[in-house]
Amino acid sequence: MESEGAADPCAICLGDVGRGQAIFTAECSHVFHFPCISESVAYGHRACPLCKATWRDLPAVGGPVRRPPPATPPSSSAAYDDDEPVVQQGVEAAARDPAANDGLVALKTHCERLAVARGASRDSFAVLVHARAPPGRAAAAGAQRAPLDLVTAIDLSGSMRGEKLCLVKQAVGFVIDNLGPDDRLSVVTFSDVAARALRLARMTPNGKASAKRAVEALVARGGTNIGEGLRVAAKVLDDRRHRNAVTSIILLSDGRDGYVQRRHVDLVPRSRNRTTAAPIHTFGFGADHDAAAMHTVSEETGGTFSFVENQAAIQDSFAQCIGGLLSVAMQSVRIDVACAHPGVRVLGVKSGRYANRVDADGRAASVDVGELYADEERRFLLFVSVPAAEAREEATQRIKVRCSYRDTVTGCLEDVAGDDAAVLRPVQAPDGDDAEVSMEVERERVRVAATEAIAAARAAAERGDHAEAARVLESGREAVRRSAPGVAGDPTCAALEDELSDLSTRVANRREYRQMGRAAMLAGMSSHRQQRALSVALVAARATPFGLARAGRGGRGAPRPYATPAMQNMVEISRSARGQGQQPRARPSPPPQPPPAAKRMHLRFAE
Structure with missing residues (x-):
């Protein structure tokens, strides 16, 4: 536990400011290790990493301070219209092939109870809507899939030197190897400025060779x-x-990002938003990345944020993401709900990060889902009011559900009707603890509550109330354990218990939270709110109804749930390519260099 008077850690390396260390106290009163801030200033950064205040007095460095060159707005730079033409024949052939349209989305509903007494009414009666994308066509010989346009934006700042950059090159090389000849890839790099290292080109044998040469030259x-x-x-x-x-x-x-005093949302290009453009999937690497900024970029564009805690897992994390992108089966997915009974009203929808709408009269609702990978699932809880039944009414039709989407291979628009949600209305029905409940609905309640607990704990940790954050997570874990599916040994609940237990150790104190906790919690929130698999680990995992789950209680960096077969398969290919999952040895860190001379007014030694 930290004492109340503990000094703030260095905001750059997040290490403690200890006795005998050279430190720099800025005009804004924030404190940094002198070697850390000197290197930052040497790269031209003149603003405080914490409060963004512009400094007038800078620490002296061994050489002239480099000023960042003015960024050239993309609108005034050369146009990137030299992309290689795409191949359309495969998609057109699939559209003419009736067999290509065999797989449709599976749409089901589950009511929280099978029966409600005829004379009883219910408020906030839960109905689960469950959508599952059709299986991947890539499993069949000669099957078609939608080709991909992918741009990788790679950080080439000085901190990426050495083993980090080697691992990134290896990971991007794996991506290149697993793209098809109809897929196109462009490589963009950034440090002080950004540049396109490879035009958007098809990954034919020649295209792959060119891409690998460009990556190796970084x-x-x-x-x-x-x-x-x-x-x-x-x-x-x-x-x-x-x-x-x-x-x-x-x-x-x-x-x-150290160049402009901006809000995190200002990092998102104007053309990239969730309704009109492609998602940006962000990967935060190590303890020093800005997890909040990366999470915001992904949230604003409909992408995912993955925390790559173990640098040896970079390739596997990329592999899981690529496995999903190469199996996109549905786009512009929308689920529409209409009340079938005149007395039923929709009161609310729990849809995580997906936008939902409920009509003013409560007679209809919808959820905009976006893209779904092959075999990927989405579960949403609807809360409806149920009126008392008529004297001879044996069942109440609650809601009708439909799903509309565009098939990525055929380009056809599909509209699929799901099962109607209905509940039996006997004269008498068990109530309270004696009532039979749907495990599907209860499992989703538990998952939603656990996600909300993570968000509440993060808010407490951001306020500096780490004891409250740990209490919220422990309370959430206990609620999962005592839930009906938890008591029944449901593997999804066991995975949630493991995750909440792991996160509680990451919010125990300020240092732990800043180093790893914030990124881990944001990645967990991104995964659960979007119901999509994110970062992976180099450990075995067990299966759950959502996909892969944690391998053991408290195991850090364990896989998130929701992984699809295509994602799991690509991760296995990655691990095999790396040599049966053996982690590459990290190179020893170079000895620290003595700090250069600095202005006396800013340099002192911690006591």
Whole structure:
């Protein structure tokens, strides 16, 4: 436990400011290790990493201070309209093939209880809507899938030197190897400025060779300008003359954007938003990245935020993401709900990060889902009011559900009707603890409550109330354990218990939370709110109804749930390529260099 008078850690390395260390106290009163802040200033950063105040007095460094070159707005730079043409024949052939349209979304409903007494009414009666995308066509020989346009935005700041950059090159090389000849890839890099290292080109044998040469030539140096990297990546997609059916940006960074005093949301290019453009999937690497900024970028664009805690897992994390992107089966997915009984009203929807709408009269509701990977599932809780039944009414039809979407392979618009939600209305029915409840509904209640507990704990930790954050997580874990599916040994509940227990150790104190806790909690929230698998670990896992779950209680970096077969398969390919999952040895860190001379008014030694 930290004492109340404990000094703030260095905001750059997050290490303690200990006795005998050279430190720098800025005009804004924030304190940093002198070597840390000197390196930052050497790259041209003149603002406080914490409060963004612009400094007039800077620590002296061994050499002239480099000023960041002015960023060139994408609109005034050369147009990226030299993308290689796409191949359309496969999609057109699939549209003419009746067999390509065999798989439709599976849409089911589950009521929290099978029966409600005829004379009784219920408020906030829960109905689960469960949608599952059709299986991946890639499993069949010669089957078609939607080709991908992918832009990777890679951080090449000085902190990426050495083993980090080697692992990133290896991971991007794996992505190149597993893209098909109809997929297209562009590589964008950023440090002080951003540049396109590879045009948007098809991954034919020649295209793959060119891409690998471009990646191998990358060199790390300079600062971290995430905003410029994202603007160039977005411009590559905006300027392209041809378009594949699936589009995405992958961003990897181990640092913090230090160029403009901006809100996190200002890092998102104007053309990238959830309704009109491709998602940005962000990967925060190590303890020094800006998890809040990366999470905001992904949230604003409909992407995911993954926390890569173990640097050896970079390739596996990329592999899981690519496995999903190469199996996108449905786009523009929308679930519509209509009340079937005149007395039924929709009161609310628990849809996580997905936008939902309930009509003013409560007679209809909808959820905008976006893209679904093959075999991917989404579960949403609807709360409806149930009136008392008529004297001879044996069942009440609650709601009718439909799902509309565009098939990514055929391009056809589909509209599928699901099972109507109905409840029996006997004269008498068990109530309270004696009533039979749906385990499907209860499991989703538990998952939603656990997600809300993580969000509440994060809010407490951000306020500095780490004891409250730990209490919220422990209370949430206990609620999961005591729930009906938890008592029954449901594997999903066991996985949630493990996750909440793990997170509680990450909010125990300020240092732990800043180093790893914030990123882990944001990644968990992103995963559960979107119901999509994120970062992976180099450990075995067990199966749950949502996909892979944690391998053991408290195991850090364990896989998130929701992984689809295509994602799991790509991770296995990655592990096999790395040599049966053996972690590469990290190179020893170089000895610290003595700090250069500094202004006396700013340099002192901690007592």
